[in-house]
């Protein structure tokens with residue numbers, strides 16, 4: 001069973017000290033997939049200075065050279081991998097970036113090329129800002145051949161670009177929901193990779209304020225009972241002592257289970 005860890009929102013606004021203070025003992029055990037924003041635009045959240053919440057200025061990652069140096073070093077040490085997390089991560093009046101931006105294809109292509117160049121790494125995974133994707137956003141990611149790490153994306157064929165595998169994968173997910181006695185609107189995480197013509201998708205469990213070890217273990221044990229894999233997604237900027245403890249306790253729990261392997265997120269799709 002593969003276990004991966006994803007952390008969202010590394011960008012120009014990220015301090016390398018903050019990442020290090022959280023992950024220094026974690027990324028020795030499991031590589032952290034940092035879903036990184038290449039040209040971030042500020043928005044209202046802790047860790048982004050208030051003057052940039054509405055400034056609409058885009059900050060290229062390399063304007064934070066201390067962060068770039070640290071990411072390159074951590075990549076060389078195999079403590080992190082990089083995924084593409086949108087282009088600007090900006091919110092529009094009509095939706096999140098990959099629901100509402102007029103040019104999702106350009107954003108995927110240019111964002112990926114930029115991060116690959118600045119960080120000297122290959123990028124094969126896309127994480128949608130706010131886990132939100134329109135049909136067009138999904139088509140752009142798929143056309144680029146990037147695999148998708150999401151949480152609670154819809155599998156309903158009407159929400160997706162048409163291809164033969166769309167109804168087949170929907171049927172797989174529906175069968176899983178039925179076999180776990182869930183109702184139509186109950187939330188769950190399908191524990192297997194879904195393969196489409198040009199990309200694959202895998203869903204993550206969330207570690208957010210209020211998430212308990214019990215919930216994570218339940219999700220993990222369900223995935224394990226079906227022979228599936230498990231990815232945990234969190235945000236470094238909201239990890240406090242309680243969330244940190246939950247993360248480490250979960251890793252300790254998983255590490256004690258025979259057959260569990262901690263892997264880089266890209267390996268989920270192997």
Ligand SMILES: [Zn+2]
Nearest residue numbers: 008009129130
């Ligand atoms: Zn994000």
